[in-house]
Amino acid sequence: VAYPVGQGPASGIIVVHEWWGLNAQIREVARRLARQGYVAIVPDLYHGKVAGDAEGAHVLSRGLDEAEALERIEAAASWLAAGPRTAKRRRGVMGFCMGGRLALQSALQDEALSSVVMFYGTPESRADRLAPLRAPLLGHFGAEDQGIDVDRVESFERVLKAAGKEAEVYLYPGAGHAFMNEEQPGYRPDAARLAWVRTLDFLQKNLKGPPAK
Secondary structure (H helix, E strand, O other): OEOOOOOOOOOEEEEEOOOOOOOHHHHHHHHHHHHOOOEEEOOOOOOOOOOOOHHHHHHHHHOOOHHHHHHHHHHHHHHHHHOOOOOOOOEEEEEEOHHHHHHHHHHHHOOOOOEEEEEOOOOOOOHHHHOOOOOOEEEEEEOOOOOOOHHHHHHHHHHHHHOOOOEEEEEEOOOOOOOOOOOOOOOOHHHHHHHHHHHHHHHHHHOOOOOOO
């Protein structure tokens, strides 16, 4: 958990890690959010295991029990809902890669969330599955992502808008998968900076302040 400076009320954000696990890079994401005034909690979906290379990350992600992972994310949301600083404030979820997909899935299950931010998580393009979504959604995708192509992202955006969901979906030219992760070869600083600015604006709009009555 990363806390903002001060003791006053603060909105909460659940940060869902990539397939690497709860490593130093994702901890720094939580600290960046704390510096913006949020309480950020990162549930450890791998029970303490952290991958050091892609092969290890593949093994850990393949072994993930998605139902249990979503329960852990929901437990983090419950922790925020009961916390002395966060109980009366809005809360959202943000995820990267594997965590982006799980962030969306958690928002489909938890109507109390006030925002969901996906960084290159697998999009859902079936209208029936997106129907339960209540939280505003922000999606960031690399136009050069070999695993999630442009057509799939654009289909995701079309279905969200056709269903009347509040959503912003961005494609970043010249960026591939994991363009936000400064520890990976795919890091693209220009795209990362722009995505972060958009994310902070989105969170300011949807998370600051008390829950809507």
